[in-house]
Amino acid sequence: MKLADRIAEVSTKDAVKASVSYDQLRAADGAFYWLETRPDAGGVTTVTCWRPADGRRDVSPQDFDVSSGVHAYGGGSFAVVDGMLWCVGRDGLYRSRRNGGDLELVSRGAFGDLTVGDGELLAMRESEHGDELIAVSLTGAPQMRTLAESRGFFGALRPGQGLLAWTAWGEQNMPWDACEVWLASYSPHGRPENPVRLAGGPDESAVEPKWGPDGALYFVSDRSGWWNLYRWNDSKVEAVAPIAGECAAEPWELGYASYEFLADGRIVMVVQEGPRHRLVVIEPDGSIHPVDLPYTSIKPYLAAHGTTAALIGSTPTAAPQVALVHLDDEPRLEVLARSEHAELSTARVSVPTELRIGVHGDREVVALVYPPTGSAADWRAPLIVRAHPGPTASCLLRLDWQAQFFTSRGFAVVDVDYLGSTGYGRSFRESLYGRWGFYDVDDCAAVANHLLKMGRAVPGQVFIRGASAGGYTALHAVSKDGPFAAATAVSAIVDPDRWAQTVPRFQRAHALRLRGGAGRVRAATVQRPVLIIHGTADEVAVVEDVRKLADELLALGVGHELLLLPDVGHYVATSSQAGTALEAELAHYRSVMAAAASVQPDSQDCQR
Secondary structure (H helix, E strand, C coil): CCHHHCCCCCCHHHHHHCCCEEEEEEEECCEEEEEEEEHHHCCEEEEEEEECCCEEEECCCCCCCCCCCCCCCCECCEEEECCEEEEEECCEEEEECCCCCCEEEEEECEEEEEEECCCEEEEEEEECCEEEEEEEECCCCCCEEEEEEECCEEEEEEECCCEEEEEEECCCCCCCCCEEEEEEECCCCCCCEEEEEEECECCEEEEEEEECCCCCEEEEECCCCCCEEEEECCCCEEECCCCCCECCCCCCCECCECEEECCCCCEEEEEEECCEEEEEEECCCCCEEECCCCCCEECCECEEECCEEEEEEEECCEEEEEEEEECCCCCEEEEEEECCCHHHCCCCCCCCEEEEEEECCCEEEEEEEECCCCCCCCCCEEEEEEECCCCCCCCCCCCCHHHHHHHCCCCEEEEEECCCCCCCCHHHHHCCCCCCCCHHHHHHHHHHHHHHHCCCEEEEEEEEEEECHHHHHHHHHCCCCCCCCEEEEECCCCCHHHHHHHCCHHHHHHHHHHCCCCCCCCHHHCCCCEEEEEECCCCCCCHHHHHHHHHHHHHHCCCEEEEEECCCCCCHHHCCCHHHHHHHHHHHHHHHHHHHHHHCCCCCCCCC
């Protein structure tokens, strides 16, 4: 079977160029703003504005990279008020005197979660000693005040009428494990007074506080086992709309907005159920109504103006889009920006199907299976199993051009929601602690073995790849007997104990909770060829660890290749070297397949 005769391959350039990402959508000054990261422009992130009368335009300088390093993963890196843009660059906080003008440095440091208050900008600042809540005057020469300090972590500083809310969690926790919502009396240019904890604790993650138009403080808590919306109204905390689904994303970044208020008293909210997202509207009486949209994946960045909600959504056949959902008498959809470009506008794509298989008794593993592009119903192909990062992330039902890069070349791709993924409740998310490198590997292998048994995957041509925590999973998967013929590890974590010492302070608690499972990846146990791709500027998983592993593999004569990408950080897929990484990964699989074919020259299996 030669798919090249029928299917146009997605070129490396197109796969990378199509991977424009949109983030941090928000409403301000009668307009919608968001971040655009464009790999074909060197991965620079720009603030873009859409205004009904003016359309879409960039409002940050062309070569300025709006990027926050706070808590290693950033978030909340810009705010707009009265035509002035405040944003975070790699070396500090900036502002422009007019929207679209030159930026001036206000203060050096790691800032995030920028929020506009009454005459002041509120933000979180991180140092090696801990976090600070700060306020900066909006007019005149910026004056900066510290409102609170902690050896732990802060986020979501949200001003209300005479009150201030924020989130906090300790050094030994991640925000999805134990996060608290705090409240204090506050007046602009003053300091928080008489703080009290409203929600959260050792076994509860309370996130995303926000003041409603009714004066109540809303937040999302997983006290029921699911992240659901709650409300505090001076006397008690009550559930707003109980749902057996996740109404917040795992808070790797600051500034998430999983729900928003409409002008008519309704609330619009994103709900995740496994690999799917949906948008719902909560009526004032608490009833919940789904919104009929094509999107199956929605980012945790909702914004609203009047009865219009803005979101970043995608589908299995449409890459991420910034869209308006008009929720008046006749709901309608208006797309403001889309990431496809002309060369891919007519490209055929592989649409995934959802697979559920039973493992370890009554537990299920969910996976998304992408068949080779244009294949028949009874397809059989080389298979790439992808272990997502996190490991608290999840596989998402959305168009992924880097998956299409491989499916257009005759491969099948499968994304696995292994134990520890978000979208299945708190218990599922926590169950990987102390078993990392075991349960995640077992789940990926179970999916691969199922597809082999069903005759979909070709024996000897089943591969596993992963990035960050997924890279650790991939390396351990080829360190034991199993279905995988080779692995690709991108930005991989290699040694959990050492990682706990070198990882940025935000993630140290995660490293400590995860470790205790399979331990360090040992070169002596690696049984299959591995490709290791790593950026030399990676601050999350330092390059020295993979260099050491590569040296050990070389000394033992274990088949491997180390591809170091100069000046690239942790996110290879959105870097200027994303194309180089894709081509190397493809060559890696083809070389393993060619070696197998030379041993079995009579094989009739599909390969290209």
